[in-house]
Amino acid sequence: MAKTRQKPDLLQGTLDLLILRTLQWGPQHGHGIGVALRASSDEVLNVDHGSLYPALHRLERQGWVDAEWKLSDNNQRARYYRLTPSGRKQLMAEESKWDLLVKAVSRIRNPV
Amino acid sequence: MNWKRWRWTYWTDLFRRRKLAQDLDDELKAHVQMEIQRRISKGESPDEARRAALRDVRSLDSVKEATRDAWTWTSIERLMQDLRYAARTLLKTPVFAGIAILSLALGIGANTAIFSLVNALLLRTLPVSHPEELVLLTSYSREYRVGDFAYPDYLRLRDQTQVFSGLLGAGSGNRMEIDLGNRTDRPQVQIVTGNYFTVLGVQPLQGRLLVADDDNAPVAVISHGFWQRSFGGDPSVVGKSLMIRGSLCAIVGVAPREFHGDSAGEATDVWMSLGMQQAVTFSRFDMQKVRYVTWANVIGRLKPGMTIEQARAEAAPLVGQIHESAGTSPDKDYLHHIVMQPGGRGFAEMRERLQAPLLILMAVVALVLLMACTNLASLLLARAASRQREIATRLAIGASRMRVIRQLLTESVLLALIGGAFGLLIAVWINRFLLNLVSQGLVTITINLNPDGRILLFTAGVSVLTGILFGLTPAIQAVRRDAGPFLKTSSRTIGGRTRRRLLRNVLIFAQVALSLVLLTAGALFVRTVRNLKTVDTGFAAGNVLSVGIAPHRTAGPAQEADLAARLIDRISAIPGIRSATVAVNATLGLAGSGVYGLEIEGYTPKNEDDQRARANWVGPRYFETLGMSVLQGREFSMADTLNSSGVVIVNQTVARHYFGEESAIGRRVRFNKRDHEIVGVVRDAKYRELREVSPRMVFFAFLQYPSGVNNVEVRTDADPLAFAKTVRSAIKQVDPQLDAFEVATVAQRIDRKLTPEYLVADISGFFSGLTLLLVCIGIYGTLSYSVAGRTNEIGVRMALGAKRSSVLRLILRDILWTLIAGLAVGLAGALAAGRVVESLLFGLKPHDPVTLTFVVLLVAAVALLAGYIPARRATRVDPVSALRAE
Numbered sequence: 001m002a003k004t005r006q007k008p009d010l011l012q013g014t015l016d017l018l019i020l021r022t023l024q025w026g027p028q029h030g031h032g033i034g035v036a037l038r039a040s041s042d043e044v045l046n047v048d049h050g051s052l053y054p055a056l057h058r059l060e061r062q063g064w065v066d067a068e069w070k071l072s073d074n075n076q077r078a079r080y081y082r083l084t085p086s087g088r089k090q091l092m093a094e095e096s097k098w099d100l101l102v103k104a105v106s107r108i109r110n111p112v
Numbered sequence: 113m114n115w116k117r118w119r120w121t122y123w124t125d126l127f128r129r130r131k132l133a134q135d136l137d138d139e140l141k142a143h144v145q146m147e148i149q150r151r152i153s154k155g156e157s158p159d160e161a162r163r164a165a166l167r168d169v170r171s172l173d174s175v176k177e178a179t180r181d182a183w184t185w186t187s188i189e190r191l192m193q194d195l196r197y198a199a200r201t202l203l204k205t206p207v208f209a210g211i212a213i214l215s216l217a218l219g220i221g222a223n224t225a226i227f228s229l230v231n232a233l234l235l236r237t238l239p240v241s242h243p244e245e246l247v248l249l250t251s252y253s254r255e256y257r258v259g260d261f262a263y264p265d266y267l268r269l270r271d272q273t274q275v276f277s278g279l280l281g282a283g284s285g286n287r288m289e290i291d292l293g294n295r296t297d298r299p300q301v302q303i304v305t306g307n308y309f310t311v312l313g314v315q316p317l318q319g320r321l322l323v324a325d326d327d328n329a330p331v332a333v334i335s336h337g338f339w340q341r342s343f344g345g346d347p348s349v350v351g352k353s354l355m356i357r358g359s360l361c362a363i364v365g366v367a368p369r370e371f372h373g374d375s376a377g378e379a380t381d382v383w384m385s386l387g388m389q390q391a392v393t394f395s396r397f398d399m400q401k402v403r404y405v406t407w408a409n410v411i412g413r414l415k416p417g418m419t420i421e422q423a424r425a426e427a428a429p430l431v432g433q434i435h436e437s438a439g440t441s442p443d444k445d446y447l448h449h450i451v452m453q454p455g456g457r458g459f460a461e462m463r464e465r466l467q468a469p470l471l472i473l474m475a476v477v478a479l480v481l482l483m484a485c486t487n488l489a490s491l492l493l494a495r496a497a498s499r500q501r502e503i504a505t506r507l508a509i510g511a512s513r514m515r516v517i518r519q520l521l522t523e524s525v526l527l528a529l530i531g532g533a534f535g536l537l538i539a540v541w542i543n544r545f546l547l548n549l550v551s552q553g554l555v556t557i558t559i560n561l562n563p564d565g566r567i568l569l570f571t572a573g574v575s576v577l578t579g580i581l582f583g584l585t586p587a588i589q590a591v592r593r594d595a596g597p598f599l600k601t602s603s604r605t606i607g608g609r610t611r612r613r614l615l616r617n618v619l620i621f622a623q624v625a626l627s628l629v630l631l632t633a634g635a636l637f638v639r640t641v642r643n644l645k646t647v648d649t650g651f652a653a654g655n656v657l658s659v660g661i662a663p664h665r666t667a668g669p670a671q672e673a674d675l676a677a678r679l680i681d682r683i684s685a686i687p688g689i690r691s692a693t694v695a696v697n698a699t700l701g702l703a704g705s706g707v708y709g710l711e712i713e714g715y716t717p718k719n720e721d722d723q724r725a726r727a728n729w730v731g732p733r734y735f736e737t738l739g740m741s742v743l744q745g746r747e748f749s750m751a752d753t754l755n756s757s758g759v760v761i762v763n764q765t766v767a768r769h770y771f772g773e774e775s776a777i778g779r780r781v782r783f784n785k786r787d788h789e790i791v792g793v794v795r796d797a798k799y800r801e802l803r804e805v806s807p808r809m810v811f812f813a814f815l816q817y818p819s820g821v822n823n824v825e826v827r828t829d830a831d832p833l834a835f836a837k838t839v840r841s842a843i844k845q846v847d848p849q850l851d852a853f854e855v856a857t858v859a860q861r862i863d864r865k866l867t868p869e870y871l872v873a874d875i876s877g878f879f880s881g882l883t884l885l886l887v888c889i890g891i892y893g894t895l896s897y898s899v900a901g902r903t904n905e906i907g908v909r910m911a912l913g914a915k916r917s918s919v920l921r922l923i924l925r926d927i928l929w930t931l932i933a934g935l936a937v938g939l940a941g942a943l944a945a946g947r948v949v950e951s952l953l954f955g956l957k958p959h960d961p962v963t964l965t966f967v968v969l970l971v972a973a974v975a976l977l978a979g980y981i982p983a984r985r986a987t988r989v990d991p992v993s994a995l996r997a998e
Contacts, residue, residue, distance in 0.1 A: 030139060031146040049120045049143070053136075054179045076146065 015047070015055050017098055020083060020091040024063060030056055031077035055101075056081060064090045124429065133861075136179055146699035153204070192520040193241060201523060208495060209527065211893075212488050215886055216531025221538030222477040222879060224571045228543060230470050231566055232375035233377050234463055239370040239663070241313030243456030247276070247420055249410040249427075250460075259461075260284075262403040262412055265434050265447060266305075269410065271850070272430060273424045277415045278311040280304065282459075285373070287381050288662065290852045291355035297342050298853070299334075299381030301356070302373065303389050303407075304704040309333070309367075311413050312374070319350035326385040330361045336369040338381035340400040354382070357662070358849065359391035372979025374411065377462035379785050394663040395821065405436055406446055411455045438702060454819075469868040472949055476633060476876045481574070483626050483883050487580040487890045490619040492524055494897035496590035513591045520590060524583025525576060532575030539571075549870055606626050616894055616931040623890045624934025624975060625941060627883040631967045632942035634880030636953055637873040642726060643955030644866055650797025651699065653858040657832035658698050659824040659839060660854035665989030672818035673754060675847065676753035680731060682846050683826060684840055690827045694814050697799075698823045699738060700861045704800045705729075707810065711782040712770045724810040727768060729817050735761075735794055738825045738858075743750060745777045745792035759816070763809040766794045788812070800834030803954055821850075832857045872952065884974050891927065892976040899986045911961065911991035923983035924976070931975050935968055972989060 022028060022036045030053060037047050059065045064087030072078045083091070134928060144165050151161035202209040237243035249269070251258040263268070263281070270279040273788065290297050309321035321333050330935060332923055334343075343349045353360045373380035384392070389399055397405050407992040414423065427450040435442050442448045457463065496503070506516055666672045676694045683692035697703050707727040708720070717723045734740075736745045743764065752759050760781050767776040771893075781788045797804040824843070828835050836855045843852050863870070900907075946958025 029142070029146075029148075031143045035150065050175050053140070053143075053175055057136075057179050072146070076142060077138070078146070080143045081137070092172065 013053060014098075016059060017046075017094040019052075019055060019059060019081075020064065020087055020094065023081055023083040023087070024091065027070075027080040029072065029080050031078070032072075033081070036063040059087070062085070062090075069084070133176075135731075136176060140175060140232045183746040190523070195517050195526060197519065198523040198526045203526065204611070205495070208491060211889055212491055213531045213534060215484040215487050215889065216575075217534035217538055219481035220528075220532045220535030220571060220574055220578070221475075222535075222875075223474075223481050223574060224535055224539035224567060225476045225546065226470065226473050226544035226875070228539065228567050229466075229546060229572050231564075232468060233466055234848040235457070235566075236376060237456040238242050238312070238374065238458045239368075244454070245414045245416075246455035247412045247414060247423055248310075248312055248453045248455030248458075248475060249279070249412060250451045250453070251406065251447050252449050252451055253446050254443050258406060258446045260406045261408045261447070262406045263400045264403055264409055266408045266410055268311050268434055269427075269430055271414075271935060272433070273387045273412070273423075273426060273745065275414060275418045275426050276346045276412035278307050278309045278839055279410055279412040281410055282312040282374055283310060283389075283407050284461075285378060285411065286662075287853050287923040288356055290382075292342060292642075293355075299338050299342070300379060301384055302380045302382050303386060303392075305386060305408075308383065311411065313413070314367060314371050316365040316515060317368045318347070319363070321365050321367065322383065322385055324560040326364075327387060328602065329385055329387045330359065330391065331364045331387065332361045333365045333367055333383045334363055334382075335367050335372065335377065335379065335381050337372075339366045356384075356388070357392045357394075357851065358665075359388065359513070361388050364746075373458075375459040375462055376457060376717045377466075378935060392548055394665050403440075404446075409459055411459070420452055420454065427452065443521075466868060466960060468952065469872045472633075472952065473596045473875050476630065476879060479626055479630050480879045481578070483623060483630070483886045485578050486583040487621050487886050488524070488527065488578070489586055490616060490623075490894050492520075492583055492586035492888050493589060493616060493619070494893055495565065495903065496520065496586050496930075497897060499590070507591065508972075516591045517587045520587035521580060521583050524587070525593065528575040528579030528583075529572075531578075532571050535575070536568075536571055546875070547869070549867070549874060585615065592622060612928075614897075616898070617927070620891055620894060620927060620930045621934040621937070623887050624931055624971060625696055625938035627880070628889045628935060628938025628967060628971050629941040629945050630876070630883045631971065632769065632950065632964060633945055634873075635963045636946065636956065636958065636960065636968055637869070638877045638951065638958075639950065639956055640954045641866065641869050642872040644802050644869060645862070647798070647955070649700075649802070649862075650740060650795050651858075653862065655698075655828050655830070655832050656738060656858045657826040657828060657835055657839060658701070658854075658856055658858055658861065659841065659843070659852050660698060660701075660828065661822050661824065662853045664849050664851070665819055666820045669754060669818045671813050674688055676731060676814060676818060676821050677750065679821060679824060679843065679846050683824065683839060686835070686842060688829045689835065689839075691733045691737045691826060692826045693734045693737045694821050695731065695734060695823045695825055696729040696814065696819065697859055697936065698861070699825070700798065700800065700802075700865060701823070707783060709783065710810070713780040713782070715770045727810045727812065728799070729812045729814045729819070731814040734811070734825070735792075737825050739827070740797055742797045743793045745790070745794055747792055747794075748811075748813045748815075750815070753815050754818070758786050758818070759791045759813055761811040762790055762793055763794050763806070763811075765806045766808045767793045772981035817859030824852075869952070869954075884970070887971065888974055888978040891975055895923065895927065895979050895982040898926065899982045902986070903989055906986050906993045907993075910989060916987040919987045920983050921987075923986050924979055927975070927979050931972065931979075936974060938971070939964065939968065941987060 017061045019033060022033050022040075028036065030049075033056075034047050034049065034052055040091055056065070056067075060067055060081070064084060066084050067079050067081050069077055070080045147165035148158070148161045151164055152158055156164065194385065238246075240246070249261070251261050261281070265986045266279070270276075270281075273279065281304070285300045285302040287298045290299060290301075304322065306322045306324040306326040309316075310323070316319060316333075317336060318339075319333075322331065334349070337351060339345060343352075349363055350365055351362065353362050355361075367383070372378075386400065393399060397407065399405050399407060402415070414420070431442065431447060431449060434447065435445065453460075462837070503516055507513065626961050648764075680692050680694065685687060697705055704723060704725050708724040710725060711725045720978040730748065732749045732752070733747065735742050742761075745761070747761060748759070760783075762776060762781075770776070771779065775791050780789045781790060794811070796809075798804060799807065799809060825840070826832070826839060833855075840852050841857060843850050902923075909919065909922075942964065943959055950958050
């Protein structure tokens with residue numbers, strides 16, 4: 001029996017944004033994305049692998065990232081994800097959406 | 113998301129799913145390896161790192177599951193799961209599945225069968241280029257449809273049109289004897305204009321097709337079928353010659369395999385050029401010059417961009433010109449106006465003959481399918497009720513309602529699809545039966561009934577729709593209730609029962625009403641056929657053999673009379689033959705004649721119509737041969753010849769119409785500038801149609817009006833068909849040129865006339881019988897379930913002292929009102945349906961009280977019987993065990 005999919009829009013959107021943003025700097029495999037996210041958020045965000053891989057596959061399906069098997073730095077076969085042109089566009093859209101959200105939230109928190 | 117991309121990945125995923133799963137596996141393994149290395153590089157011990165990495169990823173399986181959910185194909189996977197589960201469930205209840213599939217298969221099969229006939233005869237367009245550009249031209253006199261055109265009129269239309277790029281002319285097909293050297297064959301031959309194939313846009317398979325120049329040459333094109341049958345597909349057939357009725361005709365080409373001619377249901381074997389026309393018709397008129405013989409059926413091809421409206425606008429002035437130059441008046445001519453219809457489906461004769469019966473049959477089988485569907489719905493409903501616990505459990509452990517409904521729908525669609533598959537098989541069988549039936553009556557229908565795309569689509573569509581439409585309501589009903597009570601207590605709880613019972617009763621109601629309509633229609637059609645078969649024809653049809661003879665070369669009246677006399681003498685001499693005679697029109701044959709301008713001595717005609725009568729030219733002992741009684745006077749003899757004074761015999765209707773109570777014998781009739789004395793009055797009879805109401809009929813002596821012999825009628829002592837060969841060879845002995853193209857009994861002629869009626873009566877009779885069975889199954893199934901569900905209640909009632917009879921009443925009362933309502937509405941429906949089919953009935957009215965009473969009683973009896981069996985089972989309930997089961 002299929003699980004009912006949980007779709008908290010904000011969270012999912014956020015994870016998508018973070019993944020796309022990480023891939024902006026070049027192709028990366030799943031593990032590397034996880035490490036990068038943790039490192040660049042100063043260990044604040046610890047992305048659950050149970051969400052990371054489904055998100056990656058979903059992004060791939062939507063055509064925002066491409067994947068191919070390559071050898072990693074220490075000679076291990078890994079699936080590398082790369083941002084596609086439409087993924088780049090999506091990233092820009094997600095970022096402006098995020099900016100709007102942040103602005104809106106901070107306006108509420110610190111009314112002028 | 114990009115739709116195209118999605119669809120593409122969807123399907124590639126389906127086939128690549130194994131690879132995708134493997135990839136995911138590898139990817140996660142690589143992830144774990146990398147995590148271990150990362151931890152080791154941070155200083156953890158290998159063991160520790162491995163444990164941590166695995167803990168971190170937690171269960172790999174749940175990650176896989178979640179990831180797989182991101183793949184679209186899981187919905188396909190789920191469908192496969194549903195299908196597997198549905199198949200298992202159906203296998204567990206084979207009786208239910210069997211009944212459901214069987215009734216659906218019958219319903220869908222009947223629809224597919226009739227639809228393939230409708231498709232082949234009414235819908236399919238000719239296999240020619242751009243059939244939508246073709247227009248069918250039909251000539252009409254002021255009063256009736258003529259159909260074909262005189263050749264000079266066709267020429268004028270063809271040469272003066274601005275709208276059509278071409279107009280073809282085609283005679284109607286005839287079987288003609290062809291001498292193939294070592295043997296003879298009898299192909300369907302059609303005479304066509306040289307532009308026939310050009311206008312239709314057909315390309316040759318071998319050699320060439322006809323061209324305009326062929327109008328003066330004796331050439332022919334043969335069909336693929338005839339080429340295969342008679343020449344074994346000989347590649348050198350082009351250039352060979354056919355010997356037809358004493359003339360040679362060169363084969364110039366073979367038509368493509370899929371092209372059978374210009375009419376649905378009738379296949380032509382040989383298309384012969386106009387140059388052969390006089391040679392094979394032996395007409396005394398030049399059929400390409402005179403305006404009083406019509407034979408050309410006309411189809412035109414519109415110029416690109418032209419419309420049928422423009423063609424209509426153009427036709428009227430052209431008809432005017434035709435009459436102007438011929439000096440005729442449209443009111444008294446065969447050609448009053450031209451009707452134009454889209455001609456992509458070819459000529460319409462067979463279509464018009466079978467259209468009404470086929471559409472009625474389509475309606476009948478549609479109702480049968482509806483019955484089968486309501487049956488399925490009530491079976492599903494009863495079954496869903498017995499699966500309450502299962503469904504409640506699934507809902508309780510977290511299945512969404514949509515999910516359960518989808519599962520139940522998968523089951524009903526699966527049922528319907530299996531039913532549809534069997535239906536296709538049944539359709540093939542029904543079609544074979546139908547074609548046999550239609551072809552029996554001497555009309556050979558050649559149609560391709562192989563299931564084509566349209567038919568498969570039709571069947572699949574009907575099946576899926578059936579499954580969804582009639583599975584949906586029971587499925588929604590099944591999940592509507594709360595799960596709680598069914599789990600907590602037993603399944604005997606009353607909750608939600610009223611709504612379900614209402615739905616159940618609606619279904620029974622629909623079945624009763626539908627079956628009443630179908631049975632009434634079936635009974636009316638069956639009785640119509642019986643009435644037609646037992647109608648008083650006015651002659652004794654048994655032991656009469658009727659021989660059609662093709663037109664042949666004759667020299668003059670004296671020789672024609674002589675030939676007729678020799679034929680009569682020769683055939684009468686055959687042992688076992690009582691009498692033989694000749695006639696211009698065969699009894700109940702395809703053709704009939706009329707005369708006008710009759711002048712009756714001592715009678716003042718009221719109008720032009722008063723001087724008209726139907727007529728036949730018949731030989732000596734005609735009435736004796738056919739068994740028509742001569743009421744007064746005598747019949748024709750060998751002594752009524754060209755040299756004796758004119759005589760005529762009339763039927764009762766003529767005698768009554770012109771002379772009332774006075775005797776008609778001895779009166780004089782002037783016709784065709786000749787005087788005739790009425791020498792006999794014969795009983796009224798059916799001459800062309802079984803449904804006709806005795807027309808005024810005048811018989812002239814054939815030997816006084818000799819023509820080429822085209823009909824010989826023979827009365828035999830024993831089975832007339834046993835004499836077919838002898839009579840045929842006797843005719844050949846008299847003149848080898850004579851071609852006896854049709855030898856049939858009058859009974860066979862009647863069968864041919866009745867083909868549409870047989871078609872309707874057999875099919876609707878069979879299926880209305882079937883609906884009775886469906887009603888039985890429906891009511892029995894529903895009540896059985898209802899009784900089983902109320903065992904407990906009945907047990908209590910009986911424990912409290914209820915009598916068996918009152919329990920019986922309790923159960924039957926449940927359906928009694930439904931039954932009465934169904935009968936009432938069905939009766940109204942039957943009356944309405946009767947009005948639609950009234951024109952097909954004979955000898956009874958659509959509201960025929962006997963039929964209606966019989967049908968209502970029949971349905972009521974069957975319904976009560978089907979209800980009584982489960983009801984009686986209820987009275988056998990043992991109160992003690994019923995209560996203990998609780």
